[in-house]
Amino acid sequence: MTVPLIELRDIYKTREGRDILKRISLRVSRGEVLALIGPTGAGKTTLLRIINLLDRPDGGELLFNGTDTASSDKFRLESRRRMAFVLQKPVVFNSSVYDNIACGLKWRGIDRHQITTRVNDMLEMVGMTDYCKRNARTLSGGEMQRIAVARAVATNPELLLLDEPTANLDPVSAIKIEETLTGIIRQNAVTVIMATHDMAQGQRLAERIGVLADGELVQTGTPGEIFTRPGNRDIAEFVGMENLLEGVIASCEGEMALIDVNGTMIEAVTDCNVGEEVSVGIRPENVTIALSRLSSSARNCLPGTITWAVSSGPLCRVEIDCGFPLVALVTKRSAEEMGLEKGIKVYATFKAVSLHVIRRR
Amino acid sequence: MGELWDGFLKALELIYTFDPEVMQIAGRSLSIGLTSIVIGSVICIPLAGLIHFNQFWGKRFLVSLIQTFYSIPTVVVGLFVFVMLSNVGPLGGLGLLFSPAAIVVGQVLLITPILLGLVISAFRGVDQTILDTARSMGASGWQVAVLVIKEARFGVMAAVIMGFGRAISEVGISLMVGGNIRGVTRVITTAISLESSKGDIELALALGMILIFISLVVNIIMNRIQQK
Numbered sequence A: 001m002t003v004p005l006i007e008l009r010d011i012y013k014t015r016e017g018r019d020i021l022k023r024i025s026l027r028v029s030r031g032e033v034l035a036l037i038g039p040t041g042a043g044k045t046t047l048l049r050i051i052n053l054l055d056r057p058d059g060g061e062l063l064f065n066g067t068d069t070a071s072s073d074k075f076r077l078e079s080r081r082r083m084a085f086v087l088q089k090p091v092v093f094n095s096s097v098y099d100n101i102a103c104g105l106k107w108r109g110i111d112r113h114q115i116t117t118r119v120n121d122m123l124e125m126v127g128m129t130d131y132c133k134r135n136a137r138t139l140s141g142g143e144m145q146r147i148a149v150a151r152a153v154a155t156n157p158e159l160l161l162l163d164e165p166t167a168n169l170d171p172v173s174a175i176k177i178e179e180t181l182t183g184i185i186r187q188n189a190v191t192v193i194m195a196t197h198d199m200a201q202g203q204r205l206a207e208r209i210g211v212l213a214d215g216e217l218v219q220t221g222t223p224g225e226i227f228t229r230p231g232n233r234d235i236a237e238f239v240g241m242e243n244l245l246e247g248v249i250a251s252c253e254g255e256m257a258l259i260d261v262n263g264t265m266i267e268a269v270t271d272c273n274v275g276e277e278v279s280v281g282i283r284p285e286n287v288t289i290a291l292s293r294l295s296s297s298a299r300n301c302l303p304g305t306i307t308w309a310v311s312s313g314p315l316c317r318v319e320i321d322c323g324f325p326l327v328a329l330v331t332k333r334s335a336e337e338m339g340l341e342k343g344i345k346v347y348a349t350f351k352a353v354s355l356h357v358i359r360r361r
Numbered sequence B: 001m002g003e004l005w006d007g008f009l010k011a012l013e014l015i016y017t018f019d020p021e022v023m024q025i026a027g028r029s030l031s032i033g034l035t036s037i038v039i040g041s042v043i044c045i046p047l048a049g050l051i052h053f054n055q056f057w058g059k060r061f062l063v064s065l066i067q068t069f070y071s072i073p074t075v076v077v078g079l080f081v082f083v084m085l086s087n088v089g090p091l092g093g094l095g096l097l098f099s100p101a102a103i104v105v106g107q108v109l110l111i112t113p114i115l116l117g118l119v120i121s122a123f124r125g126v127d128q129t130i131l132d133t134a135r136s137m138g139a140s141g142w143q144v145a146v147l148v149i150k151e152a153r154f155g156v157m158a159a160v161i162m163g164f165g166r167a168i169s170e171v172g173i174s175l176m177v178g179g180n181i182r183g184v185t186r187v188i189t190t191a192i193s194l195e196s197s198k199g200d201i202e203l204a205l206a207l208g209m210i211l212i213f214i215s216l217v218v219n220i221i222m223n224r225i226q227q228k
């Protein structure tokens, strides 16, 4: 088995008597792109700072390329020089854009000609060649972010750490940065750990996602796994499972179960047993709406009344009361065709296999 | 009144004819002041870094103490240096008393608190995130320190210029440990106080104007730096 580039063993951090990171263990192999997602205050930044060896954990071990990083300050500096970190709120040094991008290379003692070539490549990559001589302090937020990315990538890091690389940006700048990052990831085969609270961004860029909640790494898996089979209610909410119903398994027949949700029976696929308390997650886009009872293969077809309908972009978001509130997403066009609006009686249909059943603790 | 006007005209004449005596005194003032500020900076900028970047017991008290000494009277420093360098003092053997070197020693002591204090505040103005960024970009301890000085350069420059201003305009130290010896330790300020008391108002006025001119140049340089 190959040695992981980064290995965390029971990493622990407290601050002002509060546990910020609780025994985090994680391995990241070379070439992997991992996204850490989690709500604000989950500990993403804290974890990235520890991985970048800026802060020391209060417990646990951090191995870089198989060697314990607590060993010596010299090794920590050497290891840090093989990584790069784009901070959540990037800052630039009070010098020219060129010097900002060149600094990491200078500190590594690279010769001037090589630096010039590399910096010019980076400027081109982020589309800021014309800004070369400008004082970086005079740049806009989005431009600074681009410089921060260029500065980090310039050193050709083996491990690139990104903390919310697009969080403070307008949509256009965010897309530009994301495109740049995608390019870097594809071309350089660099290992990336990025923090984001944008689930969609995690899905777009990463091949593995770690969910961090309240200082704990609660689930890791492929974006698909996290998205369709979130490990608990909080993750489900976080990844956009808008409909989360509380229920009890009423009966089972093999994998097929009947779940009692507030007196309404729902069929779902699960390995839970009768009597277990569960949450049922239904993605709004998996709910279809019809004006009459459909005779389809879908096992669940519930009558209800629309309580709210609002369009956003090409989609229309419809809230239905079927004994419990249920949110559905339909295209704007079909919403108009059916004349969906408040007070209309409809049937909400969803497949048993599209439901996600989570055991409640 | 007419006498004063005459004195003023003669003073101007002394300046634009580059009177050797006036030029010599002004030059000595400048070179002693510059020597003091260079030595002071070489000592104080790294020392300020040491104080700022290390956590130790009594740090806050030390900084307050430094600030207290900003306005220490020059004659107190002069007296201290005089005692140290006099024949009976611990450094009397060096034979420095009444030499330009003695003035430099005194001026360095005088400006050390201002330099230290202002450079520490300049370093404080450099955000923690700048340090984090530098470290994450692979800067070693030394490289971070150099970067901080660069980031704080305007504040550091202002401190150096303030220090120079205080050194060149002080009179107490130059008089007490320099002795105002003609051709050796006579500087602008001591000459002004001596000549005006002797009634040679022209020379005093000429030197006074030169001192103001030096301050003006220093201020212009400082403004230039801050506009950048």
Ligand SMILES: Nc1ncnc2c1ncn2[C@@H]1O[C@H](COP(=O)(O)OP(=O)(O)OP(=O)(O)O)[C@@H](O)[C@H]1O
Residues within 6 Å of the ligand: A015, A016, A020, A038, A039, A040, A041, A042, A043, A044, A045, A046, A047, A088, A197
């Ligand atoms: N220097 C500090 N002193 C005390 N508490 C801190 C410190 N830094 C972070 N914390 C706390 O640690 C917790 C985790 O912070 P962290 O910045 O890692 O969260 P995050 O997941 O990055 O959040 P966000 O998405 O908002 O950036 C927060 O509750 C925060 O208040």
Ligand SMILES: [Mg+2]
Residues within 6 Å of the ligand: A044, A045, A046, A088, A163
């Ligand atoms: Mg954060």
